Amino acid sequence: MRKIAGFAGLLAACACQSAPIATGQTPQAQPVQMQGPQLPASMDFADPTQNLEITTVAPGLRYVLGRNVSSNTIVLDTPAGAVIIDTSRPPASKAHFDLLQSAGVGKAAYVILTHGHGDHTGGVVHWRTMGAKVVAHESFREFLGYQRMLAGFFGRRNAAQFQFAGGGGAVAAAAPAQQGPAANVLGIVPDITFRDTLDLDAGGVKVQLIHTPGETPDHLTAWVPSLKAAFVGDNFYESFPNMYTLRGTRPRWPMDYITSLNKVLALEPEIVIPSHGPAIVGKENVRAQFTKMRDAIVHVHDAVLKGMNDGKDVHTLMAEIKLPPALDVGEGYGKISWSVRGIYEGYAGWFTGDPAAMFPQGRDSVSDSLVKLAGGPKAIADEAMLLIVQGKLVEALHLTSIGLEGAPGDKDVKRARVAAFEALVQASTNRNELGWLNQGLAEARKGLQ
Numbered sequence: 023m024r025k026i027a028g029f030a031g032l033l034a035a036c037a038c039q040s041a042p043i044a045t046g047q048t049p050q051a052q053p054v055q056m057q058g059p060q061l062p063a064s065m066d067f068a069d070p071t072q073n074l075e076i077t078t079v080a081p082g083l084r085y086v087l088g089r090n091v092s093s094n095t096i097v098l099d100t101p102a103g104a105v106i107i108d109t110s111r112p113p114a115s116k117a118h119f120d121l122l123q124s125a126g127v128g129k130a131a132y133v134i135l136t137h138g139h140g141d142h143t144g145g146v147v148h149w150r151t152m153g154a155k156v157v158a159h160e161s162f163r164e165f166l167g168y169q170r171m172l173a174g175f176f177g178r179r180n181a182a183q184f185q186f187a188g189g190g191g192a193v194a195a196a197a198p199a200q201q202g203p204a205a206n207v208l209g210i211v212p213d214i215t216f217r218d219t220l221d222l223d224a225g226g227v228k229v230q231l232i233h234t235p236g237e238t239p240d241h242l243t244a245w246v247p248s249l250k251a252a253f254v255g256d257n258f259y260e261s262f263p264n265m266y267t268l269r270g271t272r273p274r275w276p277m278d279y280i281t282s283l284n285k286v287l288a289l290e291p292e293i294v295i296p297s298h299g300p301a302i303v304g305k306e307n308v309r310a311q312f313t314k315m316r317d318a319i320v321h322v323h324d325a326v327l328k329g330m331n332d333g334k335d336v337h338t339l340m341a342e343i344k345l346p347p348a349l350d351v352g353e354g355y356g357k358i359s360w361s362v363r364g365i366y367e368g369y370a371g372w373f374t375g376d377p378a379a380m381f382p383q384g385r386d387s388v389s390d391s392l393v394k395l396a397g398g399p400k401a402i403a404d405e406a407m408l409l410i411v412q413g414k415l416v417e418a419l420h421l422t423s424i425g426l427e428g429a430p431g432d433k434d435v436k437r438a439r440v441a442a443f444e445a446l447v448q449a450s451t452n453r454n455e456l457g458w459l460n461q462g463l464a465e466a467r468k469g470l471q
C-alpha cells in the first residue's frame with residue numbers, strides 16, 4: 023500500500039490551484055468566480071448589455087457585436103427599411119435595439135432569423151414594433167417545438183452551462199420556461215418561411231436565403247449579392263463548432279456542416295458576418311478561414327469513422343483524435359473530444375458493447391462497495407487529493423464522484439472535490455467547460471460553509 027505524505031506538503035508542491043484546501047479544513051465561503059483564460063468577447067462572461075458598439079463593415083452594413091454568447095445584431099440598410107439578421111438574447115437584445123435606434127434605425131422591413139436558438143431570437147419582440155416581418159426556415163417552428171417540449175430540461179442545463187445569472191447557475195435554472203423571455207422566444211411565429219431558397223426584395227436590394235443546416239436543422243444563410251456579403255449564423259465562429267453541446271442536443275451532423283460551408287464557399291463572399299464574433303473581410307481571407315474550418319470538420323469526422331471501424335471505443339477516440347496544426351481552429355467554444363463523442367454516438371447510439379451496460383444498474387450501483395473496499399470515504403478523499411497533486415485532475419474528480427455516490431454528503435470527499443474543481447477551472451480554456459466546472463464547484467461547496 024502506498025504511503026501518503028502529509029497533505030500540507032503535497033499541496034504546497036501543487037502549482038495548479040490558487041487556494042489549496044487540505045482535508046480536515048473548512049474552505050472559505052466564496053462566490054463562484056468566472057475564472058479561466060482571456061476568451062474572445064463573443065464568448066466572454068461580461069455583462070452583455072455593456073460596452074456595446076456599432077461596427078460599419080460596408081456602406082449600409084453594420085452590426086453590434088454580441089458579448090457573452092448573445093448573438094450579434096446585424097443591420098442592412100435598404101430603401102424599404104432595415105433588414106435585421108439575428109437579434110441577440112434578452113437582455114442584450116434590448117440594449118442592441120436601443121443602440122441601433124439611437125443610431126438612426128427607425129423602420130425595419132424584415133427580421134431574418136438564422137435559426138431558432140434563444141440567443142438569436144430574443145429581440146424579435148422589439149423589431150416587430152418597427153414593422154418587421156419575421157423570416158425563418160420552414161422547420162423553425164418544429165425546432166422551437168423541440169425546445170419547448172424539453173423546456174424544463176434545457177432550462178436547468180442552460181443555466182449550468184452558460185452561468186448567465188453571474189454564478190450559481192442552479193439559481194437561474196429556477197426561472198420557469200413558460201414565463202418571461204423563454205416563453206417569448208419559444209412562441210415566435212414567422213411571417214415568411216421557405217424550404218430550399220428564397221429571394222427577398224427589400225426596396226430593390228436582393229437578399230437570398232439558403233437552407234444551410236449545421237448547428238441546427240432549421241439553419242439558414244443570408245446572401246446579399248450586391249455586397250457579396252454572407253451571413254452564416256452559427257455555422258462558423260471563432261472555434262471548432264460545438265458539434266455536441268453539453269447542455270444536450272440532437273445530433274449535429276458533420277456532413278450538414280460540411281455541405282453548408284461548401285455552399286457558402288461557392289458564393290465566393292468578400293464579407294462574412296457570423297452571428298458570433300467579428301466580421302471577416304476579404305475574399306481570400308474568407309476562403310482561407312472557411313476552407314480551414316470545413317477541412318477541420320472533415321478530418322475529425324473521418325477519424326471517428328476510421329476509429330469506429332477499427333473497433334476503438336469512444337473514450338480512446340476522444341483522447342486520440344486531434345487536429346493537425348494546419349487545421350487548428352481553436353477550441354474556445356466547441357471541443358474536438360465532445361464532437362468525437364457526438365459523432366460516434368450520433369451514428370451508433372449509446373450502447374458501448376459492455377454487456378453490463380445493457381442493464382439499468384449503472385456503475386454507481388457498486389460505488390458503496392468500492393468505498394467500503396477502499397477503507398471508507400476518508401481514504402477516497404485522501405487518494406483524490408494525491409491525484410490532484412500529481413496533476414490527475416479528472417481522475418480525482420471521478421474518484422470523488424464514486425466517493426459521494428457511496429457516501430453521500432461526506433465532507434472529506436466534498437473538500438477533495440472542491441479542490442479538483444478549482445484546479446480544473448484554473449486549467450480550462452473553453453467557455454462551455456468553464457460553465458460546467460463552475461457549476462460543479464458551486465454544488466461541491468454546498469454544505470461545506
Ligand SMILES: [Zn+2]
Nearest residue numbers: 093139141256
Ligand atoms: Zn448562437
